[in-house]
Amino acid sequence: MQSFEINKADLLKIRTALDGDDAEILKVLEEYHASEIAILFERLNPDQRQKIINVLPADVASEIISEMDEEDHPEQILFNLHPEKRSEIIEELDYDDATDIISQLEVHEQQEVLEDLDQEDATNIRTLLTYEEDTAGGLMNSDVIKINVSLNKKDALDEVIRLSEEIEEFYTIYAVDDYDTLQGIVSLKDIIKARPETMVADLMKTDYVFVRADVDQEEVAKLISQYNLTSIPVVNDYLKLLGRITVDDIIDVLEAESTEDILKISGVSEDEELSGNWKDAVKSRLPWLVINLGTAFLAASVIRHFAGLEAKLPIIAAYMTIIAGMGGNAATQALAVTVRRISLNDLTDAQAYRTVLKEFTVGLINGAANGIIVLVVALWYDANPLLGLVLFLAMTGNLIVAGLTGATIPLVLKRVGIDPAVASSIIITTFTDCIGFLLPLWLASSLLL
C-alpha cells in the first residue's frame, strides 16, 4: 500500500536542506509527491513553509497550498509571496480553492491579490467571493466543461478537448444554449460513440439533478449522496450554469458536519476549531457550562428539599449520586443513537413513535438489570432490604426517564425546527439529575422513615 507516513528521516532531510540554498531544497523536495509535502508541512514552522513555497515551481506549490489545512493559514503564505509568483500559483489553483483561500484575507489584501491577476481569473474569483462559504455557490468550481447544444459530434469533441486543456479532471459535460442556460448533461463516451452528424441536443440527458447557488451545503451533500452523483451542476434563478460541485468536495462537508454533530452533542459550540487556542475554547464552552450550572442548581434544589432525610439516612447521598449518574449515562446513549439517526435521515411519525417505544423498553430492562445490582449491594453492604427496594425502583424509574427523554427531546426539537444536537444533552441531564435525586429521596422518605 502506498500511504505516506512521515518518518524522522524525511523530516531531518528536509529540515537540513532548508538551511541550504534553493537548489538544495529543490533537490530534496523532488523526491516527494505534492500531497506528501503537504503532509510534511504539518511538522514545519511557518518560515520553513514559506521557504518551500518560494522555491517550488508554481504548479507544485499550488497543489500543496490547496491541500493545506485552513488553520495553517495558506492565505498568509500566498500573500507573503512575490506578486508575480503569487499570481502564477493562483492561476494554477481551481477557482473554488483559490476563492476559499483568498476569502481568508482582509478585504484590502484581497484587493491587492486580485489586482495582480489576469482579468478573467479576477472576475471569476470576485464572483465566487460573493457566495456564502457554506452554500452551493461557496462550494462550487466555476471551471466547467460546457458545450453548446447546437454543436455536432465533431465540433463538440474538439471543443471538449480544447476545454480539457485547462480543466484536468471532469466528470460531466454540460450542454448549454447561447445564454449559458443549462439544457442537459452529456457523457464523453456518448459523444465519442455518436455518428458524425449527431447534435449535442440529441445526445444529452435532460433529467438530471441540479442546485441553485444559495442552497445550503448540507442539502447538497444529501442530494449527491441520495442520488449517487459524482457531480452536480449549480445554477442561478434563471437556470444559467454557474459551476459544478464534485463528490470529493462533499467529503470535506460531510466530515465537517459529523464533527459539528460530535461537538454539539458534547456541549461544545459547533464553531470551535478542533485545533483552536484556549481563548476560542473558553468562548465556545463557557456559555454551555454556565447554562449547565443553572440546571445543576435546579437539580441540587431537590436535594436541599430533602435535607432532613439525609441527616437521618446519610448513606442515601452516596446512592443517589449513583442513580443520577447512571441516568445521565443511559440518556447519553439513547440521545447519541437518536441524534445521529435524525442527522442521517429524517424520521417519519411512525418511526419516531417506534424509537421512543424502543428506548422506553431499553430503559426498563437496563434499569431493572442495574437496579438488581444496586439492590444486592444494599443488601450485602448495608443489610437493608427496604433500602434495596427503594434503590431498585429508583434506578429502574430513572433509566426509563433517561430512555424516554433521550429519544423524545431530540425528536421534538427537530419537529419545532431546533437543531436536536445542540440543546438536547443539557435538557436531558437536567431531567435525569432531578429525577435521579428525587426518586431515591422521595421513595426513601416515604418507605423508610
Added chain:
Amino acid sequence: MQSFEINKADLLKIRTALDGDDAEILKVLEEYHASEIAILFERLNPDQRQKIINVLPADVASEIISEMDEEDHPEQILFNLHPEKRSEIIEELDYDDATDIISQLEVHEQQEVLEDLDQEDATNIRTLLTYEEDTAGGLMNSDVIKINVSLNKKDALDEVIRLSEEIEEFYTIYAVDDYDTLQGIVSLKDIIKARPETMVADLMKTDYVFVRADVDQEEVAKLISQYNLTSIPVVNDYLKLLGRITVDDIIDVLEAESTEDILKISGVSEDEELSGNWKDAVKSRLPWLVINLGTAFLAASVIRHFAGLEAKLPIIAAYMTIIAGMGGNAATQALAVTVRRISLNDLTDAQAYRTVLKEFTVGLINGAANGIIVLVVALWYDANPLLGLVLFLAMTGNLIVAGLTGATIPLVLKRVGIDPAVASSIIITTFTDCIGFLLPLWLASSLLL
C-alpha cells in the same frame, strides 16, 4: 432545487395503485426516478416493496435495490423473486453491490442465487464474497475498464468503447499487461488526443496510488481523501488488478466511521444499528452501563468515607453533586474535541503536548468562572464565606482535572493502541466524579470543621 421530499399525496397514490393490478402499479411508478422510489420504499411495508420490485423492469428494480438501506433487507426481496427475474436484476447490479446484498443471505441461499447466474457473474461474485466486508476487497467493484499496454490509440479507444457498454460510469482507465498486472492509468482524454500510432504504454501515468485487497476501509478512505482521488485501483500481492474503489463508495464508509465515533464516545457499542430493535440496544449498551455502575460505586465510596461530615453539614451533598456534574460536562467537552481531532488526524508529540496544555488552561479559566458563580450563590443563599471558598476551589480544581483527563486519556489510549473513543468517557467520568466528590468534602472537612 430538485431534492425529493416524500409527501402524503405521493404515498397515497402509490398505496392505492398497489391495490390494483400490475399495469396500474407500473403506470404510477413511471412518474418517479428510481432513487425517489427508493426513498418512498421507507414508508412501505415489506409486502408492498416486494410487489413493486416484482412488477418493475430489471434495470429500475436493480437501481432501487442497490439504494435500499441494509437494514431494510434488500436480500430478502431479491431472494423472494422468481429465479429468472432475480438473475436479471443481479446482472444489472454492480458486482460490489450485488456481493454486499448476497452476502447477507444464509450460505445455502447464496448458493441457490449464484447457481442461477451466468458463469462469469457467479465467479466474480464468488470471488468478492471471499473478502472481508470492511476491507478494500470488500468495497471494490471488479468491473473496471482495463486495456492492454501494447494497444495502439485506435484499438485502445475501440476497446474502451466496447467495455463501456457494460460499465456505465468510469473515472479511470487501467493499463495492464498480458497477466492483468497493473502497469499504469490512462485518461480517456489523453487517448482521444493521442496520435494514431501512439501506444497505451506511452500515454499512461505510472505514478499512482493503489491499495491491496486486505487493507482496512478506513485506510482506503484516508488515502482517497489525502490524495484527492476519484478512484483507486485494488491489487493482489502480485499487483494483479482486482478492481477499483470509487470516491462515492467512500462516502458511506466515512458516514459509518463518524457514526461509530459518536456512538463510542457516548458509551454505545459501535456495532449498534441506529434503527436496530431493543434487544440489540440492550446488548450493546448494558455492558457499558454495568461498567459505569462499578465506577459509580467507586466514586460513591468517597462519599461514604465522609459520611460524618454530611451529618454536620447536610448542604454539602447538594453542592458536591453540582461540582461533580460540572466536571463531567467539562470533561466531555475536552474529550469530544480531542477524540474527533485524533480521529481526523494523528497528532505529533508537540501537538499532543500543546493540546493538554490548552485544556489545562481552559479548565482553569472555566473552573474559576463557574467557581465564582457557586461562591456567590453560597454567600447569598447560605451566608457562609468559608463554604464559598471551599466550593470555588473545588470547582476550579475539578474542572482542571476534567480538562487534563479529557485531553490526556484519549491521547494515551491512542498511543498504546486502544481506540480512544471507546474507553475514554468511562475513565474520565470516574475521575471527575471521584475528584468532584473528594475535593469539596475534603476541603470542607479541613476548613469548615
